[in-house]
Amino acid sequence: MSYLGLDLGTSGLKALLVDADGAVIGQATRSYPVDHWRSGWSEQDPAHWVAALHGCVADLHARHPAFGGVRGIGVSGHMHGATLLDAQGAVLRPCILWNDTRAHAEAAEMDADPPFRGISGNIVFPGFTAPKLVWLRRHEPEVFARVAKVLLPAAYMNHVLTGDTVGDMSDAAGTSWLDMGARDWSDTLLRLSGMQPDQMPRLVEGCAAAGQLRDDLARDWGLTGPVIVAGGAGDNAAAACGLGLTVEGQGAVSLGTSGVVMVVRDGYRPAPETAVHTFCHALPKRWYQMGVMLAATDNLNWFARLTGQTPEGLVGELGDQVQHPGEAVFRPYLAGERTPHNSPHLRAGFDRLGANTSRVDLTRAVLEGVCFGLRDNLDALRATGAAPQYLFATGGGSRSDYWLHLLATVLNLPLRAPDEGVHGAALGATRLGMIAATGCAPESVVTPPRACRSYDPIPGLVAPYEDAHASFRADVSRHLANLG
Structure with a gap:
């Protein structure tokens, strides 16, 4: 079968x-x-x-x-x-x-x-x-x-x-x-x-x-x-079923077309004032909460099209080691934003550019901007009482070691990238099909991945990225105020 x-x-x-x-x-x-x-x-x-x-x-x-x-x-x-x-x-x-x-x-x-x-x-x-x-x-x-x-x-x-x-x-x-x-x-x-x-x-x-x-x-x-x-x-x-996320506090971050930080909850705890989504899980008597940004890897894909490069080529120009935050800043809002701003009018943009700003600087700003947006989502989830100890990383962006090292540092939270994580939601869908066809217990099928790559926050860069994120938030707040 x-x-x-x-x-x-x-x-x-x-x-x-x-x-x-x-x-x-x-x-x-x-x-x-x-x-x-x-x-x-x-x-x-x-x-x-x-x-x-x-x-x-x-x-x-x-x-x-x-x-x-x-x-x-x-x-x-x-x-x-x-x-x-x-x-x-x-x-x-x-x-x-x-x-x-x-x-x-x-x-x-x-x-x-x-x-x-x-x-x-x-x-x-x-x-x-x-x-x-x-x-x-x-x-x-x-x-x-x-x-x-x-x-x-x-x-x-x-x-x-x-x-x-x-x-x-x-x-x-x-x-x-x-x-x-x-x-x-x-x-x-x-x-x-x-x-x-x-x-x-x-x-x-x-x-x-x-x-x-x-x-x-x-x-x-x-x-x-x-x-x-x-x-x-x-x-x-x-995707949560593909990662085996069924228990309170288990969570994941998705670097896909959109960006998502999600955490499983063992009860229904709505918090609409935070712009966090509270949804039913695909399994009975379970819910999950998530923060959603409308564009994650879409930002890198957009920048790649503008520069005539491939996303992989742009990230490859950054090298292997995550550096201190760059001077250039990027707001990752190509089509508005949900969590935490709930604004359809927000748009993407670069700031703090100078005559010496290079393509590499702009690529780094795009990746940092996406990570800062995901940090905003994590902070909104924490405000609901969700307390993940680590997050699984999935989505196309999770194939980049550089991006995951950067994201772990910005979130100040360990990440685990499953070897089978590239299958994501497709794997979860097969599991749902298997349960429906066989009548087996969900917990016997929806299990965590066996092998993962681990990414820990980089100690010397956590504080600089905390400061950079605070500056990013202030810039976004000013931009929102200007939008009226």
């Missing part, structure tokens, strides 16, 4: 195949574009996701005979996206993604209505799903009138796989429509948004069975016997 995990990322789909012991057998990837029609807008055509799915499956089927023994599938997806279906199940328009901030006015109006924070446990951020639908009702009423189902990206992939409309708690937590304590849709919040309960998918826990793979897909993919599709998870909850 084998199990398939699908990680629907912002820039591409990753498919991971594991055996019955959870060992990785094979993987495949496909990329697709993001459309930015206007400043602050971010959309994607779900047809690209489906094409990527079939491409990855074709690769795995051709290369790995074990693919024919797939018995369970789990899907992880980027959260908050509004994928809209009509009554016939057709997609009405491109999916409005998590990093789209067009609905900032609608989000502010909703957030000012006490039931939203009181029931959902979170600020209504512009990137969340509910304000997107209010924006749609105002600006695209002809589309809004035809909306029969609102699916998050992972739930849409579940729909493609099973023909049913079903999602999971962890993903639904990022909509502003979920009663977080009750782990169910809130009729009150839906009504306040102009939505109806029957426009929502059925919800299951992430490790529970959501349905069975459609017969035509199973036949086309060369699979025999029933294949169970799990509820799945939002990307961060899936």
